[in-house]
Amino acid sequence: MTSRTLARIAVLLQALLVIVLILSACAPGAPTPTPQPAQQPAEQPQEEPTPTSPPEPTPTPKKERTVFRIAVGIDPDTLDPVATTTTTVGNMVDYVVETLVRIDRDGNIQPLLAESWEVSEDGLTVTFYLRQGVKFHDGTPFNAEAVKFNIERMLDPDVRVPIRTPYTPIERVEVVDEYTVRLYLKEPSAPLVSAFSWTTAGMISPASVEQFGNTYKNVQHPVGTGPYVFKERVKGERIVVEKFEDYWGEKPYYDVVEFRIVPEAATRESLLLAGQVDLIILPPAADIPALQQNPDVEVLLAPSDRTIFIAINNLDPVLKDKRVRQALNYAVDKQAIIDKVLFGAADLMDAPMAPSLFGYCPVGEYPYDPDKAKALLKEAGYESLELNFIAPTGRYVQDFQAAQAIAGYLAEVGINAPVSTMDWPSYVATIVAPPEENTTQLHYLGWAPAYLDASQQMLQFLSTYAPPNGLATSFYKNEQVDELILKAQKETDPEVRKELYCEASKIVWEEAPWIFLWVQRFPIVYSAKVTGVSYLPNEKFDALYARPK
Amino acid sequence: MSGFTRYLIQRLLAALLTLVGVATIVFLLLRLLPGDPARIIAGLLATNEEVERIRVQLGLDRPLPVQYVIFMTNLLQGDLGISARTNQPVLTEVMARLPATLKLAIVSTALASIFGITAGVLAATRRYSLFDYVASFGTLIGISMPVYWLGLLLIIVFAVKLRWLPAAGADKPASIVLPSLTLASFSVALIARMTRASMLEVLSQDYIRTARAKGLQERVIVFRHALQNAFIPILTVIGLQFGALLGGAVLTESVFGWPGIGLLLVDSIFARDYPVVQGTVLIFSALFILVNLVVDILYAYIDPRIHYG
Numbered sequence: 001m002t003s004r005t006l007a008r009i010a011v012l013l014q015a016l017l018v019i020v021l022i023l024s025a026c027a028p029g030a031p032t033p034t035p036q037p038a039q040q041p042a043e044q045p046q047e048e049p050t051p052t053s054p055p056e057p058t059p060t061p062k063k064e065r066t067v068f069r070i071a072v073g074i075d076p077d078t079l080d081p082v083a084t085t086t087t088t089v090g091n092m093v094d095y096v097v098e099t100l101v102r103i104d105r106d107g108n109i110q111p112l113l114a115e116s117w118e119v120s121e122d123g124l125t126v127t128f129y130l131r132q133g134v135k136f137h138d139g140t141p142f143n144a145e146a147v148k149f150n151i152e153r154m155l156d157p158d159v160r161v162p163i164r165t166p167y168t169p170i171e172r173v174e175v176v177d178e179y180t181v182r183l184y185l186k187e188p189s190a191p192l193v194s195a196f197s198w199t200t201a202g203m204i205s206p207a208s209v210e211q212f213g214n215t216y217k218n219v220q221h222p223v224g225t226g227p228y229v230f231k232e233r234v235k236g237e238r239i240v241v242e243k244f245e246d247y248w249g250e251k252p253y254y255d256v257v258e259f260r261i262v263p264e265a266a267t268r269e270s271l272l273l274a275g276q277v278d279l280i281i282l283p284p285a286a287d288i289p290a291l292q293q294n295p296d297v298e299v300l301l302a303p304s305d306r307t308i309f310i311a312i313n314n315l316d317p318v319l320k321d322k323r324v325r326q327a328l329n330y331a332v333d334k335q336a337i338i339d340k341v342l343f344g345a346a347d348l349m350d351a352p353m354a355p356s357l358f359g360y361c362p363v364g365e366y367p368y369d370p371d372k373a374k375a376l377l378k379e380a381g382y383e384s385l386e387l388n389f390i391a392p393t394g395r396y397v398q399d400f401q402a403a404q405a406i407a408g409y410l411a412e413v414g415i416n417a418p419v420s421t422m423d424w425p426s427y428v429a430t431i432v433a434p435p436e437e438n439t440t441q442l443h444y445l446g447w448a449p450a451y452l453d454a455s456q457q458m459l460q461f462l463s464t465y466a467p468p469n470g471l472a473t474s475f476y477k478n479e480q481v482d483e484l485i486l487k488a489q490k491e492t493d494p495e496v497r498k499e500l501y502c503e504a505s506k507i508v509w510e511e512a513p514w515i516f517l518w519v520q521r522f523p524i525v526y527s528a529k530v531t532g533v534s535y536l537p538n539e540k541f542d543a544l545y546a547r548p549k
Numbered sequence: 550m551s552g553f554t555r556y557l558i559q560r561l562l563a564a565l566l567t568l569v570g571v572a573t574i575v576f577l578l579l580r581l582l583p584g585d586p587a588r589i590i591a592g593l594l595a596t597n598e599e600v601e602r603i604r605v606q607l608g609l610d611r612p613l614p615v616q617y618v619i620f621m622t623n624l625l626q627g628d629l630g631i632s633a634r635t636n637q638p639v640l641t642e643v644m645a646r647l648p649a650t651l652k653l654a655i656v657s658t659a660l661a662s663i664f665g666i667t668a669g670v671l672a673a674t675r676r677y678s679l680f681d682y683v684a685s686f687g688t689l690i691g692i693s694m695p696v697y698w699l700g701l702l703l704i705i706v707f708a709v710k711l712r713w714l715p716a717a718g719a720d721k722p723a724s725i726v727l728p729s730l731t732l733a734s735f736s737v738a739l740i741a742r743m744t745r746a747s748m749l750e751v752l753s754q755d756y757i758r759t760a761r762a763k764g765l766q767e768r769v770i771v772f773r774h775a776l777q778n779a780f781i782p783i784l785t786v787i788g789l790q791f792g793a794l795l796g797g798a799v800l801t802e803s804v805f806g807w808p809g810i811g812l813l814l815v816d817s818i819f820a821r822d823y824p825v826v827q828g829t830v831l832i833f834s835a836l837f838i839l840v841n842l843v844v845d846i847l848y849a850y851i852d853p854r855i856h857y858g
C-alpha cells in the first residue's frame with residue numbers, strides 16, 4: 001500500500017465533508033412549501049437569540065419580532081380541521097382556525113364566529129347569526145356561504161372526518177342571508193351547538209382549498225380567521241404561525257408563535273428550564289413536585305374532561321356479579337395513588353363523568369375500604385380471585401405505574417391481577433374484540449369527550465355501543481340506562497336533559513361497570529417570565545394572550 | 550464490458566432482488582401485527598361507520614393478495630403510496646426527513662472515525678500504558694452507556710446548566726452537536742477497539758520488525774506501514790456503523806427532537822401506517838445496500854491486492 005492510497009482516502013473524506021456541508025445548507029428537512037397570503041410580510045421568522053444568552057421575550061424596541069415558543073410531544077398527522085382527532089393538534093390548529101362557538105375555562109359555550117344562535121322549539125332547526133366584518137387570512141370574507149361550504153365539506157363522505165358523528169344529524173344547510181345560516185336536522189340533537197366548538201367544525205376559507213398546495217379533500221395549509229396565520233411547517237420539528245394584522249378580535253401580544261415538536265417529556269422540560277421555550281405540556285410526571293418548587297417556572301395542573309378508569313368486563317362469568325365489581329371499587333385507595341403515583345395530577349371521580357361536562361352531577365363515592373371489599377367478595381362466594389389486567393404504557397399520565405399500584409391494592413384483598421402492557425394499536429385491537437373473542441377482564445382506559453357534553457361520555461354505558469359496534473368496552477348493559485341515554489340525546493330542554501343524565505349516572509355508579517378512578521389533570525408548565533397563560537377544560541392550553549410580565 | 554462494470558451490474562441486480570424480498574417481508578410482517586390502522590387513525594371517539602369509511606379509503610378492505618399485488622405493482626413503478634396517517638405521498642414524508650437523518654449519521658460517523666481511530670492507534674502503540682487502560686475503560690463505558698441516558702445527561706449539562714447549546718430541535722447549526730456526540734459515543738468505542746486490535750495484529754508482523762530494523766521513524770512505521778494495512782477491518786466497522794446509524798438513531802432522534810426518519814418510522818409503526826413503514830424500511834434497505842457496496846469498492850482502493858471482476 002502506498003501513500004497514494006492514503007491520499008485517496010483523504011479525498012474521499014473530503015467528499016464526505018462536502019456532502020455534510022451541502023446537507024447542512026438544505027437541512028433540516030425542506031420546509032413544506034407555504035405560499036404567503038398576500039397581506040403577510042414575506043420575511044423569515046426572526047432568528048432566536050444565541051443559545052448562550054437565554055432568550056427573553058421582552059417587549060424590546062425597534063420592531064424586533066416577539067416569539068412565543070411552545071413545546072409539544074406529537075407531530076401532527078394533519079392540520080386540516082375536519083381530520084383532527086387529537087386535542088393537542090386541535091390546540092395548534094385553533095391558533096389559525098376558529099369555530100362558530102367556543103368553550104370557556106368553565107366549560108360554558110360562548111360566541112366566537114357566531115354572535116348568537118337559536119334552536120327551534122321542535123329542535124329541528126338551528127340558526128347561527130354570524131359575526132360581521134370578519135376576514136379569512138387570504139382576504140376571503142367570512143359569511144354564511146363560507147359556513148355552508150365548511151359544514152357541507154364536513155359532511156361529505158369523500159372527505160376524511162373521523163369525528164363526524166356529532167354533525168350527522170344535519171340534513172341541509174341554508175344561507176338565509178349574508179350573515180345568517182340555518183341548519184335543518186333529521187332529528188333533534190341536543191349537543192349539536194356544543195359540537196360546533198370542536199376543531200373539526202373549524203371554518204377555513206372556501207377559496208383556500210384550491211390554493212397553497214391544498215385540495216378539497218386534503219388540506220395541508222389551513223387558512224382560517226384566527227389571530228395567527230399559518231406560516232411554515234417543518235415536519236417532525238416545528239410549526240410556525242404569525243400574527244394576523246386584520247384579526248377581528250383582540251390582537252395577541254406575540255408576533256410569532258412557534259410550536260416545537262419534542263416527543264421526549266424530559267427534553268421538553270429541559271428546553272423550558274434552559275429558557276429555550278416558554279411553555280410545555282406534559283412534563284415527566286415525577287418531576288411535577290420539583291417544578292412546583294422551582295421559582296423560574298409556573299405549573300398549571302389544568303382540570304380536564306378525561307376520565308381514567310378500569311373497564312371491567314361485565315360479560316365475564318365472575319365479573320357479571322355486581323358485588324364483585326363493587327368490591328374492586330372499594331379495594332383501591334385511589335387518593336393515595338393520585339398523591340404518590342400521579343403527583344397530584346388528578347381528581348377523584350364522583351360520577352361516571354368529569355365535572356366539566358354538561359350533564360354532570362355528583363352521585364357518590366367508593367371510599368377505600370378493604371374490609372368491605374373482602375366482605376362483598378365473600379358474599380359473592382369468593383375468597384380469592386385470579387383476573388387478567390392490561391394497561392397501556394405512556395398513553396395517559398403514569399398509566400402503567402398507576403395500574404401496578406392498583407394491582408397491589410387488589411392483591412391485598414385476595415385478587416391476583418398482575419398487569420401486562422402492550423403497544424397502543426395492539427391494545428386497542430385487544431379491548432375492542434367482539435364479546436365472543438374478548439378475553440380481557442380488567443383494562444385501564446381513558447375517555448375524553450371532544451366537547452364538554454355528557455353525550456359522548458355516556459356512550460360508554462350504552463349497550464348498543466359495545467364492541468363490535470362501538471367502544472363501550474366494559475360490555476355494560478342496563479335497559480333503563482340505555483333508555484335514559486337515548487332520551488337525553490334528543491331532549492332539547494337542558495334542565496330535563498341534565499336530569500336524565502343525572503339519573504343514568506346514579507344507576508351506573510351503583511352498578512360499577514368500571515373501577516372509577518380519577519379525572520386526569522393536564523399539566524402545563526410555563527416560564528415565570530410570562531403571564532396570561534391559562535387552560536381550557538379539554539386538555540388544551542390557552543396561551544393566545546400570553547405576554548411578558 | 551470491463552470486469553468492474555460487470556461486477557457492479559451483478560451487485561445492483563442482487564440489490565434489486567434483495568429489495569423485493571425486503572418489501573415482501575415487511576408487507577407480511579406488518580399485517581401480522583395486531584391493530585387496525587383505520588381505528589388508530591380515526592381515534593377512539595370515531596364511530597365504526599367512520600372507521601370503516603377510512604378502511605375503504607386506505608384500501609384495507611380488499612383481500613390481502615390483492616393488496617400485495619397493488620403494492621408491488623406501484624412499487625415497481627416507483628410509487629410508494631400515500632401515508633395512511635397524513636394523507637401525503639410516502640416519498641414526500643420520507644424525503645422531508647431523510648436529510649436530517651443523513652446529516653446526523655454522517656457527522657456522527659465522521660466524529661466517531663476521527664476519535665475512534667486516533668484513540669485506537671494511540672492505545673495500540675502505547676500498549677499497557679496508562680493511556681491504553683484509560684482508553685479501554687472509556688470505550689467500555691461508551692459501548693455500555695444507554696443513548697437515552699447519555700443524551701439527557703448532555704442536555705442537562707450543556708443546555709440547562711451551562712446554556713451553551715440548544716437542548717433540542719434542528720433549526721440552528723449548533724443543534725447537531727449534542728445528538729451527534731450522543732450517537733457517536735457507541736461507534737467511537739467500537740471503532741477504537743477494532744483499530745487497536747487490528748493495529749496490534751499488524752504491528753506484530755515481520756515487515757514491521759524489518760521496517761524498525763531498517764531504522765525507519767516510528768511515525769512512518771505506524772501511519773504508513775501499519776495503519777494502512779490495518780485499515781480494512783476498520784473500514785468495515787465504519788461502514789456497518791454508518792448503516793446502523795441510519796436506522797438506529799431512533800432513540801437519539803426522540804431524545805433530541807431531531808426530525809429524522811427514525812422518528813417517522815416509530816410514529817408510523819405506532820399508527821400502523823403501513824405505506825410509510827414499508828417505504829421507510831425500503832429506503833433504509835436501499836441505503837444500507839448502497840453503503841455496503843461503497844465499502845466493498847473502497848476495499849479495492851485501499852488494498853491493491855483486491856480486484857473485482
